[in-house]
Amino acid sequence: MSILVNKDTKVIVQGFTGKEGSFHAEQCLAYGTKIVGGVTPNKGGQEHLGKPVFNTVSEAVKATGATVSMIFVPPAFVADAVMEAADAGIELAVVITEGAPVRDMQAAKAYATKHNMKTIGPNCPGIITAEECKIGIMPGMIFKKGHVGLISKSGTLTYEGANQVCREGFGISTAVGIGGDPIIGLSYKQLLPMFEADPETHAIVMIGEIGGDLEIQAAKFIKEHITKPVVAFIAGQTAPKGKRMGHAGAIVSGGAGTAKEKMDALEAAGVKVVVSPAEIGKAIAEVL
Amino acid sequence: MNIHEYQAKQIFAKYGVPTPRGIVANTADQAVRNAAELGGKIWVVKAQIHAGGRGLGGGVKLARSLDEVGEFASQILGMTLVTHQTGPEGKLVQKVYIEEGADIKDELYLGVVLDRAKEMPVIMASTQGGMEIENVAHDNPEKIIKVAVDPAIGFQGFHGRELVFGLGITDPAEQKKFISFASKLYKLYMENDAEMIEINPLIKTGAGDFLALDGKMGFDDSALGRHPDIEDMRDISEEDADEREASRYGLSYISLDGEIGCMVNGAGLAMGTMDTINYMGGTPANFLDVGGKANAETVAKGFEIILKNPKVKAIFVNIFGGIVRCDRIANGILEATKMVNVHVPVIVRLDGTNAPEAAEILKNANIPNVIAATDLADGAAKAVAAAKGE
Structure with a gap:
């Protein structure tokens, strides 16, 4: 068991034949992900990485039965790609692309929600169910199979966290990089109950950062609904106010969205909050 | 990316959002010529930097003669203006905006930002114009009216009514003017991929007209590619x-x-x-x-x-x-x-x-x-x- 994706999940790639799409699709195939085809307009009928290429997502879904799409199209085309996936009946879109305009994501997410399509990202490393299915750009080898679920706004902190958990002798069930943009798809609040319901997940690592209030919403949700132990780290305790720290959404504006308020809320919800990401592994060892 | 007040007001004018008339100047001589061209008896000389709180720092002066315009412009140009938003090092003033004086009856606040929790733009309005909106939010949160607008339906009549009744604007002619002002502001926020707009203060004149006395705008960096006109407004001297x-x-x-x-x-x-x-x-x-x-x-x-x-x-x-x-x-x-x-x-x-x-x-x-x-x-x-x- 795991959440959202497993060894049987059928995946297509939008932006399949592009440089990034090709490189990472190949890595995912090597990991064992069931990539069943891809979409690049005007390249339909060709074969790429031994898989069929389609002109539209709708054709790809009809021909392959894919339920998940991994999206690598350029930023200006992200909204179009997400909406096309939703329209074609895709159940989960994983958007890797960084730099999609906020207004576009707002519209795309609203449309996806209307079509019951879940979205991960944009600007994220993707999702991985250890040793079964990797949909994204993370290095697969650091995710050993185990019982810790991981949700993170940051790519490299996902790897840092997973690596520590595995070094402590535990492993990962599923890890989800949700991205650091102002508007994102699935967030802590939607993913936490999935991990709570997954019998293979025994504890959850939650990595957040400054900006917005998703971590505060998560804290409220954990307090009421989550019984499994949660370890959290919030990046940006030392970040100056009003400065955007790399991620489009990582900014303390008007004094709101600070690391401290998030850490306090999580602590009050019974979460084990660590002050440095170097403590994540140890904290998991303590709660498990 | 942020722009200057005078640039924000150029965008406002394009969309029919009323502002006092004004012209930007790089020198004191130009400032005087601008004031003469604008006419009238009172002008405001305003430092153009990417930070709020300019008035308290001495960057905004009311001039009652052309001589005073020149005097204030030469004081302000070249000064390092320190406000609560610039940090202790301050910011060098390289441009002043010369604006006609306005007849201020009431000072309001109007802004548009993305509400990340609701995932849609929210229009914020307050009767507490001229004050730091963060302070109002902290001390008197009930004095801020927030109206979220779903881009799928756009700015509707009810959004406007929530704003004017929330602000206590009762005169039907004034209501109409304010609603038109807010709807244009929403339109320009969306069409230009703005990240935030803040008008503080937005004033009501003695004649019952609404004017943007100040104007602050920031844009979504990821969307600048499709707005070359806004990219052209970038002032690299304001950036680190x-x-x-x-x-x-x-x-x-x-x-x-x-x-x-x-x-x-x-x-x-x-x-x-x-x-x-x-x-x-x-x-x-x-x-x-x-x-x-x-x-x-x-x-x-x-x-x-x-x-x-x-x-x-x-x-x-x-x-x-x-x-x-x-x-x-x-x-x-x-x-x-x-x-x-x-x-x-x-x-x-x-x-x-x-x-x-x-x-x-x-x-x-x-x-x-x-x-x-x-x-x-x-x-x-x-x-x-x-x-x-x-």
Whole structure:
């Protein structure tokens, strides 16, 4: 068991034949992900990485039965790609692309929600169910199979966290990089109950950062609904106010969205909050 | 990206959002000519910098004659204006905006920002114009009316009614004017991919007209590609030179006050590295995300920018190699130390793909300044010790 994706999940790639799409699709195939085809307009009928290429997502879904799409199209085309996936009946879109305009994501997410399509990202490393299915750009080898679920706004902190958990002798069930943009798809609040319901997940690592209030919403949700132990780290305790720290959404504006308020809320919800990401592994060892 | 008040007002004018008439000037002589062209008896001379609180800092002056316009413009031009938003170093004023005086009856606040929780733009209005909206939100949250607008339906009549009744505007003619003002502001927010608009104050004149007395706008950097007219409004003198230089090389850099330079891949890990240094008793000198392509050139550039800061006593390179292999990064670091004279200790932590090979490369290179670390905690501890001269 795991959440959202497993060894049987059928995946297509939008932006399949592009440089990034090709490189990472190949890595995912090597990991064992069931990539069943891809979409690049005007390249339909060709074969790429031994898989069929389609002109539209709708054709790809009809021909392959894919339920998940991994999206690598350029930023200006992200909204179009997400909406096309939703329209074609895709159940989960994983958007890797960084730099999609906020207004576009707002519209795309609203449309996806209307079509019951879940979205991960944009600007994220993707999702991985250890040793079964990797949909994204993370290095697969650091995710050993185990019982810790991981949700993170940051790519490299996902790897840092997973690596520590595995070094402590535990492993990962599923890890989800949700991205650091102002508007994102699935967030802590939607993913936490999935991990709570997954019998293979025994504890959850939650990595957040400054900006917005998703971590505060998560804290409220954990307090009421989550019984499994949660370890959290919030990046940006030392970040100056009003400065955007790399991620489009990582900014303390008007004094709101600070690391401290998030850490306090999580602590009050019974979460084990660590002050440095170097403590994540140890904290998991303590709660498990 | 942010723009100046005079530029925001140009956009307002394009959309029919009423503002007082004004003309921007680079010199005191030009300021006087602008005032003469505008006519009237009272003018406002306003410093153009990307920060609020200009009035309190002496950057906004009311002139009652053309002589005074010239006098105030020469005082303000070239001054380093310090406000609560500029930081203690202040900002150099290079332009003044000469605006006709307005007959102020009431001061209101009107803004549009993205509500991240609702995932749609929210129009914020208040009768407490002229005050810091954060303070109003803190002290009198009931004085702020928030109306979220779903872009799928756009600005509707009911949004307007919620605003005017919330603000206590009862005269039907004034209601109509205010609603028209707000709907145009929403339209220009959406069409220009703005991130925030703030009009503080928005004034009601004695004649019952609404005017944008101030105007602040910020834009979504990711959307600037489709707004060349707005990109043209960029004032590079308002931006940090090192941050700009870094961004040309795909590096995301922000300078801070501390002593330990940081070079990290990924924004989250970069923040986490700063937090860890702080936790271990050190102080981070900067945020630096080298992105997914850490190679010799970007690492060298990173060293160069970090070392411009004379306070830096040690550098912590913290890379978690994913798709990019650590052995390549190790070679990149060695190359970079040849390209840039790195005179402070460099603590290197490389983890992830091919980390053992990378450690071997660093060990064999045997550069006295380069200290290898095994993990994040070890690296941060060594960097803190090195900065203290231990």
